Amino acid sequence: MEQKRESWGSRFGFLMAAAGSAVGLGNIWRFPYMTGMNGGGAFIVIYLGCVILVGLSIMIAEFAVGRRTQLAAVGAYKTYSNKWSFAGVLGVLSGFFIMGFYPVVGGWSMYYIIKSLTGLLAVPEAIGDVFGAFIGNPVQPVIWMLVYLAVNLFIVARGVQAGIELAGKILMPILYVLLIIVTLKGFTIPGASEGLRYLFVPNWSEVTGGTFLAALGQAFFSLSLGMGCMITYGSYLNKEEKLPNNALIVVSLDTSVALLAGLAMFPALFAFGLEPTQGPGLVFVVVPQIFASMGGIGPLFSAIFFVALFIAALTSSVSLLEVCVAYLMDEKKVDRRKATYGTGVVMAILCTLSSLSLGAMSGVTFLGVGAFDFFDILTDKIFLAIGGALLAIFAGWFLKKEDLKDELTNGGTLQFGLFEVWYNVVKYVIPVLVGIVAAVGIASIEQTGLMLFGLGIIVVLAIFSKKL
Numbered sequence: 001m002e003q004k005r006e007s008w009g010s011r012f013g014f015l016m017a018a019a020g021s022a023v024g025l026g027n028i029w030r031f032p033y034m035t036g037m038n039g040g041g042a043f044i045v046i047y048l049g050c051v052i053l054v055g056l057s058i059m060i061a062e063f064a065v066g067r068r069t070q071l072a073a074v075g076a077y078k079t080y081s082n083k084w085s086f087a088g089v090l091g092v093l094s095g096f097f098i099m100g101f102y103p104v105v106g107g108w109s110m111y112y113i114i115k116s117l118t119g120l121l122a123v124p125e126a127i128g129d130v131f132g133a134f135i136g137n138p139v140q141p142v143i144w145m146l147v148y149l150a151v152n153l154f155i156v157a158r159g160v161q162a163g164i165e166l167a168g169k170i171l172m173p174i175l176y177v178l179l180i181i182v183t184l185k186g187f188t189i190p191g192a193s194e195g196l197r198y199l200f201v202p203n204w205s206e207v208t209g210g211t212f213l214a215a216l217g218q219a220f221f222s223l224s225l226g227m228g229c230m231i232t233y234g235s236y237l238n239k240e241e242k243l244p245n246n247a248l249i250v251v252s253l254d255t256s257v258a259l260l261a262g263l264a265m266f267p268a269l270f271a272f273g274l275e276p277t278q279g280p281g282l283v284f285v286v287v288p289q290i291f292a293s294m295g296g297i298g299p300l301f302s303a304i305f306f307v308a309l310f311i312a313a314l315t316s317s318v319s320l321l322e323v324c325v326a327y328l329m330d331e332k333k334v335d336r337r338k339a340t341y342g343t344g345v346v347m348a349i350l351c352t353l354s355s356l357s358l359g360a361m362s363g364v365t366f367l368g369v370g371a372f373d374f375f376d377i378l379t380d381k382i383f384l385a386i387g388g389a390l391l392a393i394f395a396g397w398f399l400k401k402e403d404l405k406d407e408l409t410n411g412g413t414l415q416f417g418l419f420e421v422w423y424n425v426v427k428y429v430i431p432v433l434v435g436i437v438a439a440v441g442i443a444s445i446e447q448t449g450l451m452l453f454g455l456g457i458i459v460v461l462a463i464f465s466k467k468l
């Protein structure tokens with residue numbers, strides 16, 4: 001507990017930790033395939049709208065609430081009233097459920113490092129089949145998931161120390177460089193321009209209420225918002241830092257990686273005649289193909305790319321796990337190691353179910369979907385958006401305006417010219433906008449049972465708030 005109230009060593013350290021949390025599978029794995037499944041350019045325009053209008057303001061709000069209260073999510077809400085603790089617990093639950101599938105994909109990235117190096121991805125034609133066979137295998141992906149999860153547990157059990165920050169500082173730039181190389185390489189493949197058109201010429205005919213929710217959910221997921229992660233990180237921040245500037249930097253870094261990933265993937269995808277709608281396998285199929293087509297040391301680049309993907313994922317899942325562990329430590333007084341390993345065991349079980357749901361157990365569904373989709377839809381489409389809206393309502397309607405102003409201007413010593421704009425966006429625009437998008441989008445979720453289950457959890461949490 002004592003140790004948790006430490007502040008970040010440096011501004012760069014904080015930025016890398018926050019950007020490390022934000023930049024992850026959401027940008028490189030999820031963003032491209034979501035774009036592909038939601039019609040391309042139109043999705044990107046809506047996504048950028050969500051990031052600028054909603055994401056940035058909420059990130060500023062999360063930082064402000066965290067630094068003001070000096071507490072992680074649940075505690076921060078509680079300082080205002082016990083009635084609000086459910087909003088924090090909803091966040092913890094979101095983190096917990098995201099960890100029900102995230103490590104599965106993290107495990108894939110580890111396996112693909114080795115696959116690339118052992119030459120198994122050198123035959124372009126076979127790459128799609130290799131992926132399909134791998135994730136459907138009942139043993140291998142489960143083992144890699146466990147290895148991936150173990151690395152997370154190891155780091156979090158010791159406290160998030162210089163190791164992970166250092167890895168972020170070194171590997172994030174490498175990730176950028178590699179994405180740029182892949183992008184440039186992709187542009188040179190004949191037929192690439194169709195991919196660019198797909199990305200940048202919006203086709204509005206495919207847009208539905210569901211597209212807006214998909215974009216909003218993706219924005220929350222990618223920016224690590226709506227679940228208290230940035231509240232927690234903000235709580236370790238010293239009083240000199242300029243919150244709005246830092247939020248802008250984190251949002252820009254995150255968005256640029258997502259766009260770069262799209263740029264790297266789509267031209268090649270079209271050039272190779274692959275399906276943009278193929279879903280979660282996209283990055284695992286397209287990237288090895290680009291490098292395999294280079295021949296020579298191509299596979300080496302492929303391996304480095306997956307190392308970078310693994311690191312990006314790791315710095316994110318560590319933050320997800322940390323939110324759960326911080327809750328158990330702060331609110332339930334469990335010690336760090338017990339909290340970490342206890343949560344880890346449960347996560348391992350959830351992830352095993354998720355992994356098996358893509359193959360051996362694909363027939364087993366709960367409320368209409370397999371485990372992997374269950375955790376994904378529940379968090380991304382329901383919990384995060386509602387969590388974000390609750391935070392905006394909390395900040396806009398329950399906290400004192402002067403306190404927020406004081407926090408965002410560092411006690412009046414800084415200018416934050418857009419304060420009024422920000423405040424009104426948080427107070428009025430976000431609750432209404434997110435409310436509408438969430439209502440329309442959630443109503444359009446095909447699995448009605450799942451939708452009601454998700455909403456039911458929120459209601460139950462709200463009722464038992466005082467016990468949380």
Ligand code: PHE
Nearest residue numbers: 022024025026221222224316
């Ligand atoms: N932002 C991370 C990613 O894009 C995932 C994440 C979500 C991390 C929520 C923390 C909190 O992969």
